[in-house]
Amino acid sequence: MEECVLCGKENTAEALRVCVDCIRSGRKEALDYVKAAHKRIRARYDLPAEPPKSGSGILCNLCSNECVMKEGGRSYCGLKENVNGRLRSLAPDDHAFLHAYRDPLPTNCCAAWFCPGSSQFGKVNIAVFFYGCNFDCVFCQNASHKEFGMINSTSLKDFVASVNQYENAYCVCFFGGSPEPQLPFAIRASERILADRDVRICWEWNGCGNSTLVKRAAALSFRSGGIVKFDLKAFDPNLSIALSGVPNKRAYENFELIAAEFFEKSNPSVLTATTLLVPFYVDEKEVECIASFIASINPDIPYSLLVSHPCFYMRDMPITPREQVFKCYEAAKRHLKNVNIGNKQLLGLICYDNVVIAYLKGSTLILSSSPALEISKPVHSLFQNAHRRLPHAHQ
Numbered sequence: 001m002e003e004c005v006l007c008g009k010e011n012t013a014e015a016l017r018v019c020v021d022c023i024r025s026g027r028k029e030a031l032d033y034v035k036a037a038h039k040r041i042r043a044r045y046d047l048p049a050e051p052p053k054s055g056s057g058i059l060c061n062l063c064s065n066e067c068v069m070k071e072g073g074r075s076y077c078g079l080k081e082n083v084n085g086r087l088r089s090l091a092p093d094d095h096a097f098l099h100a101y102r103d104p105l106p107t108n109c110c111a112a113w114f115c116p117g118s119s120q121f122g123k124v125n126i127a128v129f130f131y132g133c134n135f136d137c138v139f140c141q142n143a144s145h146k147e148f149g150m151i152n153s154t155s156l157k158d159f160v161a162s163v164n165q166y167e168n169a170y171c172v173c174f175f176g177g178s179p180e181p182q183l184p185f186a187i188r189a190s191e192r193i194l195a196d197r198d199v200r201i202c203w204e205w206n207g208c209g210n211s212t213l214v215k216r217a218a219a220l221s222f223r224s225g226g227i228v229k230f231d232l233k234a235f236d237p238n239l240s241i242a243l244s245g246v247p248n249k250r251a252y253e254n255f256e257l258i259a260a261e262f263f264e265k266s267n268p269s270v271l272t273a274t275t276l277l278v279p280f281y282v283d284e285k286e287v288e289c290i291a292s293f294i295a296s297i298n299p300d301i302p303y304s305l306l307v308s309h310p311c312f313y314m315r316d317m318p319i320t321p322r323e324q325v326f327k328c329y330e331a332a333k334r335h336l337k338n339v340n341i342g343n344k345q346l347l348g349l350i351c352y353d354n355v356v357i358a359y360l361k362g363s364t365l366i367l368s369s370s371p372a373l374e375i376s377k378p379v380h381s382l383f384q385n386a387h388r389r390l391p392h393a394h395q
Helices: 020-025 028-043 143-150 156-164 180-196 211-224 237-244 249-265 284-297 322-333 377-389
Strands: 080-083 086-089 098-104 124-130 169-176 200-205 228-231 271-277 303-307 339-342 349-352 355-361 364-367
Touching: 020 028, 020 237, 028 237, 098 156, 124 180, 156 180, 169 180, 180 200, 180 211, 200 211, 211 228, 211 249, 228 249, 249 271, 249 284, 271 284, 271 322, 284 303, 284 322, 303 322, 322 339
Parallel strands: 124 169, 169 200, 200 228, 228 271, 271 303, 303 339
Antiparallel strands: 080 086, 098 124, 349 355, 355 364
């Protein structure tokens, strides 16, 4: 970490060089620094610095970037190109760049805290990792998705057959990268799978896909009992550009669309949101705005705050500080009824029934007394009993 080059504030990411306050202020100098950062990062992968907007090119409308590519140009995600005046995908027709694998349930899915799959011992989730993404997150925790040029594409027929061979498959979750650039493939594959068997279809995405396709995908989740997981990365438009390279306004529009169409009719919830608490950038101000937006639709929508760890071009940043996590939790709880903290193990937190009841400080067990993380009497009694058996436990 370093000091902000504009205001001197500490805890600034080396890759961005400017702090969250300068970014949110909209200062041109701050935005110039973050755009330069993304240009450097994307040059490493031979990807356009920004979504191309050629006046006489070909439009791709699979996501909100709506790239317009000149002859020989590539899309922001890198998966589409203009070849002889025609839009061409790097993957052949009815193929996609993906890696699918069996993930035994219960798993670390960001919806696991309320998903029925968490009780399905002996069954598996078919996790489908899509290469390519319409975002460029400097904190990306799956950055291998940018290496799609090093893998072979998978046909629709082979993918569906590979899923159907597992009788104990309970759900299929598409993530990445993000599914948006290859969403037509994923929708067709899901429709064929559901024609053959009962399985839950889930999505984990940034939410900035083509709205018509997003609605079709969500309908498959609603029909099959699956979950649509929106990663609402930031609320401030400038912060979205700083952290992810592009605006994320479409994510909020699609979230509202899916909520209006499916949420109240679903059980369990077909819709959830997550926010990765990027250290010193995605703070309680961002979370307050996101939670307020969700609550304006329905305060019952589940929302999970994810603890972050150093990754990709934010390796100089720490694990999300515990104080930041608790402030964000308090901000979210002011608006929403169902709020979770994910990746609690990174903080050394010990939980019971999704409530933080203690945390580790070195080898010492500290009982939580934070008003933001209320402890019910039965749980408090449970831990006081544990206190008698643990000589290093302190309140």
